[in-house]
Amino acid sequence: MEETERNVKKDVTHNLVWHTMEISRKMREDHMKQKAFTIWMSGLSGAGKSTIANALEKRLYAMGKKTMLLDGDNVRMGLNSNLGFSDEDRVENIRRIAEVAKLMNDAGLIVITAFISPYRHDRENAKQIIGDEFREVYVSTSIEECEKRDVKGLYKAAREGKIAQFTGITSPYEVPEHADVVIDTAEMDVETCVNHILEQLKELLQESK
Numbered sequence: 001m002e003e004t005e006r007n008v009k010k011d012v013t014h015n016l017v018w019h020t021m022e023i024s025r026k027m028r029e030d031h032m033k034q035k036a037f038t039i040w041m042s043g044l045s046g047a048g049k050s051t052i053a054n055a056l057e058k059r060l061y062a063m064g065k066k067t068m069l070l071d072g073d074n075v076r077m078g079l080n081s082n083l084g085f086s087d088e089d090r091v092e093n094i095r096r097i098a099e100v101a102k103l104m105n106d107a108g109l110i111v112i113t114a115f116i117s118p119y120r121h122d123r124e125n126a127k128q129i130i131g132d133e134f135r136e137v138y139v140s141t142s143i144e145e146c147e148k149r150d151v152k153g154l155y156k157a158a159r160e161g162k163i164a165q166f167t168g169i170t171s172p173y174e175v176p177e178h179a180d181v182v183i184d185t186a187e188m189d190v191e192t193c194v195n196h197i198l199e200q201l202k203e204l205l206q207e208s209k
């Protein structure tokens, strides 16, 4: 992809030229009276990402915010149904989610994503795609706690060797080093976790009210 003097993106190989839309992101945000951004939640399976993401979205909804929630299994059942859990597919899984989050941000929506997203490099890539309005929430619940909960029975299956490349057991989880918010759901109840996230993101939420 190259940028011309007029700041028009071009992909010469594929004869593509970016079409500039007359209704800008800023106009869409103003229309919705909010600042669009993405809350990217990462953590082990069972850490509490989906639970917190849902509770957080309900609170934002009650505040009158226009939101969308992208959740791991749901996206894997649709948009990414052709992807598995190999390293290559995990990269593509996160890339597509980030592109969708970006499109939704461009439409003016506040997006919450809840994916394990275990690799630092992939989260960095997501940040590159989404841009300045990317906020990382690390759900830091320990593997011992996640395994004890074993909500979906996946840890048991992974320990029995029935699931290959299971994050935290046979596949790595790279801890975020510069997360904007860190929450451990073993120490805080759902409401407290949501309050903590809202408190940390209040500047963005107050913009363009």
Ligand code: ADP
Pocket (backbone or CB within 6 Å): 043, 044, 045, 046, 047, 048, 049, 050, 051, 052, 114, 149, 151, 185, 186, 188, 189, 190, 193
């Ligand atoms: P993930 O999306 O990270 O895989 P889930 O949200 O699906 O995790 O599962 C987390 C489990 O932990 C749920 O069964 C939830 O009820 C439980 N849980 C217990 N305490 C908390 C808490 N404070 N925050 C979030 N989940 C909690």
